[in-house]
Amino acid sequence: MMGRDAVDFTVSVVLxxxxxxxxxxLPTPKQFCTFLNRPLISFTIETFERIPWIKSIxxxxxxxxxxxxxxxxxxxxxxxxxxxxxxxxRHRSIFSGLQAFIESSEGxxxxxxxxxxxxxxxRPFVDEEFLLKITLAAKEQGAxxxxxxxxxxxxxxxxxxxxxxxxxxTKYRASxxxxxxxxxxxxxxxxxCSEFDFEFGTECLHLxxxxxxxxxxxxxxxxxxxKVTYKRDLAAAESIIKESLSLSACLITGAMxxxxxxxxxxxxxxESHHMTLDVxxxxxxNNELLLKTRNFIQISISGASxxxxxxxxxxxxxxxxxxxxxxxIVWVRLCTDxxxxxxxxxxxxxxxxxxxxxxxGNILLYCxxxxxxxxxxxxxxxxxxxxxxxxxxxxxxxxxxxxxxLQA
Amino acid sequence: MMGRDAVDFTVSVVLxxxxxxxxxxLPTPKQFCTFLNRPLISFTIETFERIPWIKSIxxxxxxxxxxxxxxxxxxxxxxxxxxxxxxxxRHRSIFSGLQAFIESSEGxxxxxxxxxxxxxxxRPFVDEEFLLKITLAAKEQGAxxxxxxxxxxxxxxxxxxxxxxxxxxTKYRASxxxxxxxxxxxxxxxxxCSEFDFEFGTECLHLxxxxxxxxxxxxxxxxxxxKVTYKRDLAAAESIIKESLSLSACLITGAMxxxxxxxxxxxxxxESHHMTLDVxxxxxxNNELLLKTRNFIQISISGASxxxxxxxxxxxxxxxxxxxxxxxIVWVRLCTDxxxxxxxxxxxxxxxxxxxxxxxGNILLYCxxxxxxxxxxxxxxxxxxxxxxxxxxxxxxxxxxxxxxLQA
Numbered sequence: 070m071m072g073r074d075a076v077d078f079t080v081s082v083v084l085x086x087x088x089x090x091x092x093x094x095l096p097t098p099k100q101f102c103t104f105l106n107r108p109l110i111s112f113t114i115e116t117f118e119r120i121p122w123i124k125s126i127x128x129x130x131x132x133x134x135x136x137x138x139x140x141x142x143x144x145x146x147x148x149x150x151x152x153x154x155x156x157x158x159r160h161r162s163i164f165s166g167l168q169a170f171i172e173s174s175e176g177x178x179x180x181x182x183x184x185x186x187x188x189x190x191x192r193p194f195v196d197e198e199f200l201l202k203i204t205l206a207a208k209e210q211g212a213x214x215x216x217x218x219x220x221x222x223x224x225x226x227x228x229x230x231x232x233x234x235x236x237x238x239t240k241y242r243a244s245x246x247x248x249x250x251x252x253x254x255x256x257x258x259x260x261x262c263s264e265f266d267f268e269f270g271t272e273c274l275h276l277x278x279x280x281x282x283x284x285x286x287x288x289x290x291x292x293x294x295x296k297v298t299y300k301r302d303l304a305a306a307e308s309i310i311k312e313s314l315s316l317s318a319c320l321i322t323g324a325m326x327x328x329x330x331x332x333x334x335x336x337x338x339x340e341s342h343h344m345t346l347d348v349x350x351x352x353x354x355n356n357e358l359l360l361k362t363r364n365f366i367q368i369s370i371s372g373a374s375x376x377x378x379x380x381x382x383x384x385x386x387x388x389x390x391x392x393x394x395x396x397x398i399v400w401v402r403l404c405t406d407x408x409x410x411x412x413x414x415x416x417x418x419x420x421x422x423x424x425x426x427x428x429x430g431n432i433l434l435y436c437x438x439x440x441x442x443x444x445x446x447x448x449x450x451x452x453x454x455x456x457x458x459x460x461x462x463x464x465x466x467x468x469x470x471x472x473x474x475l476q477a
Numbered sequence: 478m479m480g481r482d483a484v485d486f487t488v489s490v491v492l493x494x495x496x497x498x499x500x501x502x503l504p505t506p507k508q509f510c511t512f513l514n515r516p517l518i519s520f521t522i523e524t525f526e527r528i529p530w531i532k533s534i535x536x537x538x539x540x541x542x543x544x545x546x547x548x549x550x551x552x553x554x555x556x557x558x559x560x561x562x563x564x565x566x567r568h569r570s571i572f573s574g575l576q577a578f579i580e581s582s583e584g585x586x587x588x589x590x591x592x593x594x595x596x597x598x599x600r601p602f603v604d605e606e607f608l609l610k611i612t613l614a615a616k617e618q619g620a621x622x623x624x625x626x627x628x629x630x631x632x633x634x635x636x637x638x639x640x641x642x643x644x645x646x647t648k649y650r651a652s653x654x655x656x657x658x659x660x661x662x663x664x665x666x667x668x669x670c671s672e673f674d675f676e677f678g679t680e681c682l683h684l685x686x687x688x689x690x691x692x693x694x695x696x697x698x699x700x701x702x703x704k705v706t707y708k709r710d711l712a713a714a715e716s717i718i719k720e721s722l723s724l725s726a727c728l729i730t731g732a733m734x735x736x737x738x739x740x741x742x743x744x745x746x747x748e749s750h751h752m753t754l755d756v757x758x759x760x761x762x763n764n765e766l767l768l769k770t771r772n773f774i775q776i777s778i779s780g781a782s783x784x785x786x787x788x789x790x791x792x793x794x795x796x797x798x799x800x801x802x803x804x805x806i807v808w809v810r811l812c813t814d815x816x817x818x819x820x821x822x823x824x825x826x827x828x829x830x831x832x833x834x835x836x837x838g839n840i841l842l843y844c845x846x847x848x849x850x851x852x853x854x855x856x857x858x859x860x861x862x863x864x865x866x867x868x869x870x871x872x873x874x875x876x877x878x879x880x881x882x883l884q885a
Contacts, residue, residue, distance in 0.1 A: 214640070216632065220706055221651035222680045223631050223644075224624065224695070231692045232622070235652065235683045236631075243629035244643065272630045275643045284639045287632070292707050298628055299700050301713035308712030417884065461877040469869040473883050476825070 072201050076122040078183035080204055083166035084117075086110055086138075086190035087131040087155030099297050100190040101137065104307040105395055105466060106431060109297060110138075111145045112193040112310070115393060118149050120197050125179050128190070129155040129166040145393060151179060160267045160276075163187060164259045170252065181252055184208050187273055188247040193306065194293040195247055202288050207249030212277040212285035214249075215294055216242035242287065245294050248273055254281045314394055315464045317345040318364035321377075324350055327441065328368040331403055331452070335366070338456040344463075352381050359384055363396045364463045371404040371438070372412060375423055378434070382427050391431035395466050399459050400436045402474075413438075417474050424472030435462045435470060439477040451477050480609050484530040486591035488612055491574035492525075494518055494546075494598035495539040495563030507705050508598040509545065512715040513803055513874060514839060517705060518546075519553045520601040520718070523801060525594075526557050528605050533587050536598070537563040537574040553801060559587060568675045568684075571595060572667045578660065589660055592616050595681055596655040601714060602701040603655055610696050615657030620685040620693035622657075623702055624650035650695065653702050656681055662689045722802055723872045725753040726772035729785075732758055735849065736776040739811055739860070743774070746864040752871075760789050767792055771804045772871045779812040779846070780820060783831055786842070790835050799839035803874050807867050808844045810882075821846075825882050832880030843870050843878060847885040859885050 086100045095102065100110040110128070117123050126149050130138045138152050153169045155162030170181045184207045186200065199215070206213035219241055225233040255273065258280040266276060274285045297306050318339070322332035329350075336346050347362065349355050359365075359381065367378060378400055385391050400420065417436075424434040439455050442448045455477035462470070494508045503510065508518040518536070525531050534557050538546045546560050561577045563570030578589045592615045594608065607623070614621035627649055633641040663681065666688040674684060682693040705714055726747070730740035744754050755770065757763050767773075767789065775786060786808055793799050808828065825844075832842040847863050850856040863885035870878070 210639075212640075216634070217629075219631065220704070221625075221653055222683075223627065223649050224652045224680075224682070225649055226624070226695050227692075230695050231618075232620075232682050232686055232695060235680045236649070238679060241631050241633055241644070244632045245629055271646060272632075272643045274632070274640050275630075278640055284635075287634050287638050287640060295707075295709070296628070299703075301703070301710075301717055304716030305709035305713040308716075309709055421884070457877045461875060465873065465875070467869060467873070469865045470878075470883070473881075475878070475881050476829070 072205075073122055075205055076201070078208065079124050079180060080122055080184045080186065081124055081170065081179065081182035082117050082126045082186045082188060083163060084110075084113065084126060084128045084188055084190050085155065085159055085162040085166060087129055087134070087162045088159070089131075095300060098134070099303065101134070102303055104303070104310055107145065107393065108141055109193060109303075109306065110190045111141055111147070111393075113188070113190050114147050114150060115145075116193060116195055117188075118147060120200065123186075123200075124149070124182065126150050127166045127169045127179070128152050129162045131155060146389070156267075158268055160259070160262075160270050160273075163273065164267075167252075167256050167259060171256075183252060184249055185252045185255060186247050186249050187255075189296055191297040192246055192294055193297075194295075194309065196291070196293070199288075199290055199294075200247060203247050203249040206286040206288060207251060210286040211254045211281070211283035212248070212250050212274060214274045214285045214287055215245040215247055215290035216287045217245050217290060217292070217294065219243055244272060244274060245290060246296070248285070250277060254283050257281050311464060311466060314363060314466070315344070315460075317347070317362045318366055318463060319347045319349065319358060319362050321349050321352060321365065321367045323368050323370070323373075325370055327403055327405065328370060331401070331439070332368050334452045335368070335401075335456060335459070338452065339460065342456070342460060344460070352377060352384070356384055356388075360388060360390055363390070363394050365396070365398045366401060366459055367398060368401045368403065371402050371416070373402075375400075375419055378423065382430075382432055385432060386430055394431075395468075396432045397463050397466060398432065398434045399462050400434065401455065401459075402436060402438045403441060404438060405441045413474075420474060421472040428468065428471055433466060433468060433471050435472075436474040437462075437477050438474055480613075481530055483613055484609070486616065487532050487588060488530055488592045488594065489532055489578065489587065489590035490525050490534040490594045490596060491571060492518075492521065492534060492536045492596055492598050493563065493567055493570040493574060495537055495542070495570045496567070497539075503708060506542070507711065509542070510711055512711070512718055515553065515801065516549055517601060517711075517714065518598045519549055519555070519801075521596070521598050522555050522558060523553075524601060524603060525596075526555060528608065531594075531608075532557065532590065534558050535574045535577045535587070536560050537570045539563060554797070564675075566676055568667070568670075568678050568681075571681065572675075575660075575664050575667060579664075591660060592657055593660045593663060594655050594657050595663075597704055599705040600654055600702055601705075602703075602717065604699070604701070607696075607698055607702075608655060611655050611657040614694040614696060615659060618694040619662045619689070619691035620656070620658050620682060622682045622693045622695055623653040623655055623698035624695045625653050625698060625700070625702065627651055652680060652682060653698055654704070656693070658685060662691050665689050719872060719874060722771060722874070723752070723868075725755070725770045726774055726871060727755045727757065727766060727770050729757050729760060729773065729775040731776050731778070731781075733778055735811055735813065736778060739809070739847070740776050742860045743776070743809075743864060743867070746860065747868065750864070750868060752868070760785060760792070764792055764796075768796060768798055771798070771802050773804070773806045774809060774867055775806060776809045776811065779810050779824070783808075783827055786831065790838075790840055793840060794838055802839075803876075804840045805871050805874060806840065806842045807870050808842065809863065809867075810844060810846045811849060812846060813849045821882075828882060829880040836876065836879055841874060841876060841879050843880075844882045845870075845885050846882055
């Protein structure tokens, strides 16, 4: 990443996550809603944890969420996280988070950072490039914040509920997260601010201006900064995650002429649908390529054993490759004749059993059977259907359909 | 609907849909993006068309979208729609829409309404109750508009890109759609407004205030009023539509003791997952119930013919039941012994062929096979799996998986 070198000072993150998320209309606060077996907040933590110049992440949760949060940290092996208890309002929670760098009654003190980034647990899609901009601007100016153009016109209402006036849209911006501060600037602002601010305020930039005299540099962020607010946003977030997981796959062709031929047709089809493929004859000594993606298409001839799939699964288990995102394996079974029903039943059972076993480890195993035809149009159509089914299995990552033997 | 009677005057709708939708980052303007085989704008039109007191809907499109829009109107049998060409800005397009009630050069004139509702083509989820509030307030006050609380703090920036001040969130609202106007109020406002307004203005309420002296009544709307703006919103809209389609199903139990027993277990499971079920022994003379939902679960014994499914399909085709939303049929095949592989292949082919035939008519046919077991735990587990698979097929409506025979 360009510009990383400029961060020659310590940077930490405070993630307030003590909200109850009433607006989603769901019983679980939205930061704890799960996609692909993982709570939203873990995706946000992962984003920061991947960035080498971010040293620590203080997650501020409500008292009743402390144990579940510690459980999440452990389950998904988050290493930079410290969990602290928040207050009754957003500002009190952020202040609690900032105090984690000062007080030491609860165990080892975190080193006080030069710059602290304040973000929302429910904005999982912030990228390193933008965080870098926010961080460097905060270092330079004392405070910085993300802004976005207004989507709706903002209007002022009279006390009787009528239109008073509408604001000129071009003069105003929506204030979003992340925001960055010199630690001393924001900590001082919280020390000096009033009970009224703690209770009713929402804007950290405002506190920095009012109580530390620091006017924040505002930087326009990408639309991906948006905040998961309503139930529909959960579906949107899931679709973004699933789409980004489906961009590439590893195609294991097998060594037989028939499987290699099928592989090259499938490869052509999938690439024309904008999937990037790594193509391997077999998994042996290819662990590095295997760990580049979380989607696998394995072509084999009907009757072949599942041993190569089992080997692959072993690699994933040893490397915890499926810890953060489910791994999909589409096992394609090429049949050269139809008269193998008993054999087929045996294979169906084997695949069903293996799929149930590996599902616990977040590995989703599906099987697609394709019947070879000498009639070019029929063969073409089957390969086209195999393409569609494979794409759909990879994109949807539907845990209910694992172990099924689909027909191309 | 309570209060409908109060609408004893004519109401029409203007739907501006001439925008290019740059913010989605997609090549197609978002109002023409499709879910479940239908463009978003058709869902919005359907919402208004279902309401008996709305007389006509003027859809304003860009010149190049005129033919595709007329094609959409024809394909989905929209009956209240008139398509007109818009201008280069939102305000010009709305004015073009309003003129459809005045000018008659392009064919039969639409009767001038008392109240006109202005909405967005990309807000498909407005409900009748809220439209009624907007309409009655517009009749009474001359103008009315939907508002929502601000999701982000709104800030003013200095010319150098620094924070100037933040607005007090409680004093301001986001102005949303729909808005309602006495036709004469808004038409006069557009006749009097300036070129600058036409070019740079965004807010109809502002024009009504400035040029007709009418201060709009503001009414807080539900969160569902939100506007499909970014690509992620398309996924959110699709998930809302799919969820609302999956709330109920019709379960056809068959007449045999085994199928009835399985049905009652499946019913219990699905109901405990909050699906509402109508239960029928067979489809005969039950057309009315059939047309209440778009999801069907048909239990039959292995080896039974597909003739009842074919009959059902005929009813749907005759009544155009799948015109607006895909109909799902999950054909459950109960096997009492395993030794029927040839039979099974024959059935698989029949189901695959029928599913391909009916898919063209927007009917999605899937098959799930369940093997009877005398061991209670095994049987219980199979029924549980059948429940999960059935729910997933109904919820996802995945056209790629039709014709598959899944294993419960």
